[in-house]
Amino acid sequence: MLKLENITVLYDGKVLAVDNVNLEVKQGEFVGIIGSSGSGKSSLLKTxxxxxxxxxxxxxxxxxxxxxxxxxxxxxxxxxxGFVFQDYNLIDRSTVIDNVLVGRLGYKSSFKSIFGIFSDEDYERASTALRQVGLSEKMFERADQLSGGQKQRVAIAKTLCQRPKIILADEPVSSLDVSTSQTIMDYFKKVNEKKNITIMINLHDVNLAKKYCRRIIGLKNGKVVYDGSAGDLRDELLEAIYL
Structure with missing residues (x-):
């Protein structure tokens, strides 16, 4: 379903961010990507x-x-x-529903995209997505009035509005407290299990990765040094990833 063959990423023609990575991800997998800062997690996901x-x-x-x-x-x-960013990637001055509708722009002509012309079906899909993340009551509030956790749930709803097969999430809980982080991860788990959407998520918290992700990929210096189940990720393997 998703396959990476010999992926190498360079910045400025010399900084090696991802080094000859080969991966295959099946439909419906929940994959966590871990590694130190600078290990290549974001570059790999954005590729x-x-x-x-x-x-x-x-x-x-x-x-x-x-x-x-x-x-x-x-x-x-x-x-x-779909792509969920660490910084939410919302339009602060727009309402929640308008932010979620951005997820439908890929289905629109250039004219309709520029002028924000959406159908009744688009609004229904956006409303459904907000209901799925428990934010129906915030539909007409401005995005900048929301908490960090609520903003990330809007970002997830925007992605769901695309009707994606794959959701990529780049450190989506790194700026949130422990309780809110678990709430956001619960929504990812629900989406994965109920809709069979493939999730690939970069996480700085190993405990969250082991709790929610069935498969974990460990990166170090742009290379895959671990690819296996969460249950098999022992302390000596974590040392190889992070030290």
């Missing part, structure tokens, strides 16, 4: 939907090499790949 383009290698989604697509073809593929 999947080409927010970062690899120096070499292929990214295949449903056997389609996305690295060779035109801009219009890539735009179509990205509809099936």
């Amino acid at each position: 999947i939907n080409l927010l970062v383009r690899p120096y070499k290698g292929k990214v295949l989604v449903d056997n389609v090499d996305v690295t060779g697509l035109s801009n219009s073809q890539l735009r179509s593929i990205r509809k099936s790949i």
Whole structure:
């Protein structure tokens, strides 16, 4: 379903962020990616939907090499790949419902995207997504009036509004307290189990990764040094990842 072949990412032609990574992820997997700061976690995740383009290698989604697509073809593929950012990536002055509707822009013509023209079906999907993350009552509040945890739930709802097959999440709970972090992870787990959406999530908290992710990938200096089940991630393996 998702396959990375010999992915290498360079910055400025010399800084090696991801080093010849090969991975295969099946539909419905919940994958946690761990590693120290600078290990290549964000670069690897952003390569999947080409927010970062690899120096070499292929990214295949449903056997389609996305690295060779035109801009219009890539735009179509990205509809099936949601991305949840650490900093929420919301429009603070817009309402919650308007932020969630951004998830439908990939399905719109340029004209409708520019002028924000949405159908009744779009509004219904946005409302459903907000209901799924427990924020229906915040629908018409401005995003900048929300707590950090609520903003991240809006970001998840926006992604759900895309109807994605894959959700990529880059450190989505790193700025949240422990209780709120677990609430957000609960929503990811619910989405994964109820909708069979593939989740790939970068986490700085190993305990959260072991609690929620069935499969864990450990990165060090841009290389995969662990790829296995959460239950098999013993202390000596963690030392190899972080020390």
